[in-house]
Amino acid sequence: MPELPEVETVKRSLEKLIVGLTIAKVDILMPKIIKSHTPDQFQQLIAGRKVISLERRGKYLQIHLSGTYTLIIHLRMTGRLVLITGSKKLPKYTHVIFHLEKDKRLVFADMRQFGTINLVPDEELQNMPGLKDLGPEPLGNDFSLGYLEKELQRRRTRVKTLLLNQSFVAGLGNIYADEALHLAKIHPERLANELSQQEVINLHQAIIEVIKQGIENRGTSFSDYVDGEGNIGSNQNMLKAYQRAGEPCHCCGTNMERKKVTGRSSCYCPQCQRL
Numbered sequence: 001m002p003e004l005p006e007v008e009t010v011k012r013s014l015e016k017l018i019v020g021l022t023i024a025k026v027d028i029l030m031p032k033i034i035k036s037h038t039p040d041q042f043q044q045l046i047a048g049r050k051v052i053s054l055e056r057r058g059k060y061l062q063i064h065l066s067g068t069y070t071l072i073i074h075l076r077m078t079g080r081l082v083l084i085t086g087s088k089k090l091p092k093y094t095h096v097i098f099h100l101e102k103d104k105r106l107v108f109a110d111m112r113q114f115g116t117i118n119l120v121p122d123e124e125l126q127n128m129p130g131l132k133d134l135g136p137e138p139l140g141n142d143f144s145l146g147y148l149e150k151e152l153q154r155r156r157t158r159v160k161t162l163l164l165n166q167s168f169v170a171g172l173g174n175i176y177a178d179e180a181l182h183l184a185k186i187h188p189e190r191l192a193n194e195l196s197q198q199e200v201i202n203l204h205q206a207i208i209e210v211i212k213q214g215i216e217n218r219g220t221s222f223s224d225y226v227d228g229e230g231n232i233g234s235n236q237n238m239l240k241a242y243q244r245a246g247e248p249c250h251c252c253g254t255n256m257e258r259k260k261v262t263g264r265s266s267c268y269c270p271q272c273q274r275l
Helices: 004-018 039-046 122-127 147-155 160-165 174-184 197-216
Strands: 023-028 050-057 060-065 069-074 079-085 094-100 104-110 116-121 257-261 266-268
Touching: 004 060, 004 104, 023 039, 039 116, 069 079, 069 122, 079 257, 094 257, 104 122, 147 160, 147 197, 160 174, 160 257, 160 266, 174 197, 174 266
Parallel strands: none
Antiparallel strands: 023 094, 050 060, 060 069, 069 116, 079 104, 094 104, 257 266
16 A cells, blocks of 8 residues: 555656646546546536646645645555556556646556545645544654654554554554564554653654655555656665565564554564564
């Protein structure tokens, strides 16, 4: 599933290519992807609007349009948003096509069809379900050590479960939660309110570090994720924990293990991340 670094990379790759272009029309091949309007309403509302800017909040991509409307796109598990130029073949599982100026098409493709697209008036953005409940950005000022310490102390839940809670911190998913916990040497089943002060400091630094690394490496690509130009990322080559069960820990050489934590698969080192 694309997480914060992947969505940020999609945003950065697209904004240099589509800002200033006008949407001429939209083809909707899979109507259920559009959540905010009927297909006819969506097509009528969006035609003729210019792309003003792009923004990311958590795992949501926001494309701000002229006339105070914003496209909110969530890629979910297998969604892709790719710019196609000229007569280049459309990607497999294409569901929505935004026809832009200069013979360009912004294509939403999604093998599992879990992704969503909403067109929202700007004045309603703060009330949009999912978006309105997001916690602080990991690289933002609100995600301070003080915030993390306070929130951990008041929650008696497994720390891995908490890191996946988007109202606690926005944008983390299974990949970067596993990576942060391994870097901080914290077992995914540890209770949040039982972490020591030093462990909280380590976790705060680790979250920031793995997110920065993911962005610098243009995201983690395994099977589905590509950026807005169709290029894969390279962060999969840097992973120390995620999907490494049975392989030696980079720190101590002990074989990594996997177990489910609140229904989610977690990889960890039993030596470095003791319960």
